[in-house]
Amino acid sequence: MSEIVDYELFEVPPRWLFLRIETADGLVGWGEPVVEGRSHTVKAAVEDLMETHVLGEPAAPIEDHWQTMYRGGFYRGGPVLMSAIAGIDQALWDLKGKRFDAPVHELLGGRARDRIRVYQWIGGDRPSAVAEEARKRVDAGFTALKMNATEELERVDDPATVRQAVERLKEVREAVGEEVDVGVDFHGRVSKPMAKRLAAALEPHEPMFIEEPVLPEHNDELGDVAAHTTIPIATGERMFSRWDFKEVFEDGSVDVIQPDLSHAGGITEVKKIASMAEAYDVAIAPHCPLGPIALASCIQVDACSPNALIQEQSMNIHYNETSDVVDYLADPDVFDYEDGYVDIPEGPGLGIDIDEAFVREQAEEDVDWHGPVWRHDDGSVAEW
Known part of the structure; x- marks a missing residue:
């Protein structure tokens, strides 16, 4: 060895x-x-x-x-x-x-599919111009999109804020029709009372799922949110092991889990989480607003998980202002999206070739990214 x-x-x-x-x-x-x-x-x-x-x-x-x-x-x-x-x-x-x-998926039991559907982010952190961006992404071949629901919210916010969120989703739905799926990310920005109100208000426009409707430390409240809607509920990007997910499986309120292959223990752990989810009739849609190695790892698990629903990917996401996913690959065609899907890579290991010279060159840059700190009108810290 x-x-x-x-x-x-x-x-x-x-x-x-x-x-x-x-x-x-x-x-x-x-x-x-x-x-x-x-x-x-x-x-x-x-x-x-x-x-x-x-x-x-x-x-x-x-x-x-x-x-x-x-x-x-x-x-x-x-x-x-x-x-x-x-x-x-x-x-x-x-x-x-x-x-x-x-390929890794062969070592994990072999493929359950030939390709996995992917979705594209629209609208940025403070969602705007979503209808126009949605049209562009659908014209580019995507059949599924995701957008943030709101900016920062008060614990109990006004009716106008709810109407604005509904109007944004309505505009996207009208722009792309009923054959395109649209996930709506609450991003943990929303308190339980507002999550219930938003879920009920968004329901007529049939989002694919509502994501992280409450913060993970309030997962015990997911059942209350679920009772107010038929929209599938997704969560999991800030949950880090099978023991974190065990509670939401047993509760029965979550329909889609979103472990991150770079946060939840890697391929070894997320494959186990996916198998647990399958036993509870829960789909998996791995979280991945990250780089090419994380995405390649996700796709390897998607390939051999029968309950994989869709894959997040970060091409042209609002965070990628200086570099993008394929910039670090010797062969960017491995992530060639067609008809809203990406083929399962057949190359050895993760199925990608990293451009090591480019990695070393980019590592000379000053990289110090931090998430923004948002504040409410009274100066208190808001959830981002």
Whole structure:
């Protein structure tokens, strides 16, 4: 078994962190361990895990590496540690696939599909011009879109705010018709009373799902929100392990889960979460407003998960002002979207070839992205 002899971390624009792991016989695996806006913190966590548990060890026993990184430090879970584990796990699976000259999904049991549907973001953080942007994206071939529901909301906001959110969705629906799906992201910006009001008001325009209608620390309130609507409820981007998801499965209020392959423990953990979801008749739509390694990891899990519904991807997303997903790929055609779908890659490992020279060049840039801090009119901090 070839041992791990070296690793490097690269902070690259717009807001990503890439991990390169090398084995004694020269194989290279790539991962994307990052929390948006906390790349420096996750970088330190990756270094700690690699130096303590992984460097000098054989690359092959991925499950043992995962258990050691998760359980070996006594304190466990949370976005930083689970994202660090996720990136290392992705790189180990990339190495294993290259070792056996097979895509990761083949090593996980084989494909359940030939391609996965993708959706495109429209409208930005403060949603605007959504109808015009929706037309453009549908004309470009997308059959599913997602938009933010609102800007910041008060705990109990006025009727005009609700009407504006409804009007935006109505405009998109009128622009693209009934054959295009439109997800609406509440982004955890919405309190329980406003989530109930918004869900009921949006329902006539039939969104594909409402996402993160309440913050994950209020998941116990999802049943109350679900009781006010027939719209499918999605959540999970800020949940980091199968134990976090266990409670929402048992509650029965969630229809679509959205674990992030760079936050929720990587390929090893999200495949387990997807299988748990299948047992509860819950679909999976992995969260991924991130870079090419994260997206490739998502697609490998989508490929072999029968309950995969749709895949988020960040091409032309509002965060990607300086660099985009395919810029870091030697062959950008691997993410060639056609008729609203992307084919399952057949290349070994994660199925992508990273342009290492470009990564090194971009890592020379000053990368220090942080999410905005929004405030209400009275000066108090609002949810972004």
